[in-house]
Amino acid sequence: MLLENLKLFLRIADKGGIAAAGRELGLSPATTSERLAALEGHYGVRLFNRSTRAISLTEEGRDLLDGARRLVADSQVLEDRLKRGVDSIAGPIRLSAPLDLGRARLRAALDTFLDDHPDVTVDLHLSDGYADIAAAGFDLAIRYGDLKDSSLIVRKLADNARILCASPGYLDRYGAPEHPDDLAAHDCLLMRFGEDTDRFWPFRVDGTVRRYAVTGRRTANDGGLVRTWCLEGRGIARKSEWDIVGDLASGRLIPLLRDFEPPAVGLQVVFPKGRSHVRRVRALLEALQSEFRKG
Template sequence: MDRLTEMEAFATVVDQGGFTDAAKKMGISKSAVSKHVSALEARLGARLLNRTTRRVSPTEIGLAYYDRARRVLNDAGEADALVTSMQTAPSGLLRISVATDFGVNHLSPVLGEFLQQHPGITVNMVLNNRYVELISEGFDMAIRIGELEDSTLRARKLADTTRRMIASPSYFQQYGRPEKIDDLNEHKLLHYSNQANAAVWKITAPSGEKRQIRTTGWLTVNDGQSLLNACISGLGIAYLPSFLYSEAMQKGLVEEAIPGLPVEVQGIYAVYPPGRFTQPKVRAFIDFLVDAFSDKGPETW
């Protein structure tokens, strides 16, 4: 007889508390269930069930065997589900968390193409600048930038971005260009208001030394695109990622404030809850993003 069927019959008898209910659960006859369990006991050379006229219960050996058998059966069920899901067109609601700046500028423009490719998927994209708990808040995945703090999540890199201090040519003409990090104290600086310690810029000096510059801001706003617009208008120096400033720098609208400083590179990742296999809708979207951003970063966006 099939070993897995024998294990399933035994485990179902334990789960249902008897042969009659186990037979109903499995959709086979009571005698067939009994034959499977008897064959299992004969093969193992051990009695797994205590049988009385009123009830059936596992022996001590049977209980230990049940724990392992149930794991095997669950794994087999997940393996079947995995194969089925991989052959099924991705579908369902995909809930995504992404930082506002990246979502507006780079995720929103490609969503239409993704939805055209996968008509069975609907997307709920939540734009915010806070750290969300994927599982407890009901998100399927998130896009995160920089060092990943939660090591329990699975992650796949989509691209790299850099961070630079930038300002417009008109700003430098009016206020001069800082030559070293300490000169920033004499300049008009623009800050994010939604980041912890936003008034502290962490900068790497040419020597490799990590510097923390506590700056006073001329303008504080909770949106990166608004900071870029302020830069272009000549209002000050901002510390922004390349996925925001790249196009403006290529057009000559902004320039790097202190060109000699080492460039900070940050990864952009798709993160999603751990599990034995990835949901088809999540896997499809991540594969799409990897392809969509294959020619992006760290400076070219």
């Protein structure tokens, strides 16, 4: 309301009369006077000298005049910028994604998106740990598996299998496990997500998904480092298929225990309510869905 009263103050100063300013804004004389009195009460000063024949700015009114013009102009610029973000594909987007996926798959997709939309900027945050999406101010986040925060909107991008794998060199030295029980004799490469370490790997055995405790000498919160260790033959890893699809195709990594693999989980994009109404965010959401439909 303060901003609207400042606009009224400027109109009175420009028109040289309270009644004339009120008519131009569609306000009754009583309402115009009440709003001017409220503005003067807010600042604790009189803004106009009034007489039966004329109105003029007080010294305090003249001090306010330039500042009020700047405030109203700045508010209009801000309003226009925000509306452009809703009505056009322009403005900033904050995106969160897992490390490996961001480097291997999202980078090229974002480059294409930004080439297509030169008025958009993207701030990409890569992390394999937990992030409070709403509190951190992200417009979109890409996540694996089920979501803990039910207040977020979920859109599935693709199915995602977690594949047990090792390098040919590791398998030459230590052999390949033939059953999940055999993992107890292997050095497993463990991922840490926030404070939780992925020490229990699920497998489907006799039609039931069971979790097997695994151990290893290397643990990291960086999926890229776990992949590097695996490629170097340091142990067996459990990686998202999206992170190692190229390694599997080239033979740099060998899939293991596929007959015991549990059902795939979802790769999904999540966002706070209302963000998909912003055109730039909706455009990126659609671009991501299109990217992962390619397989």
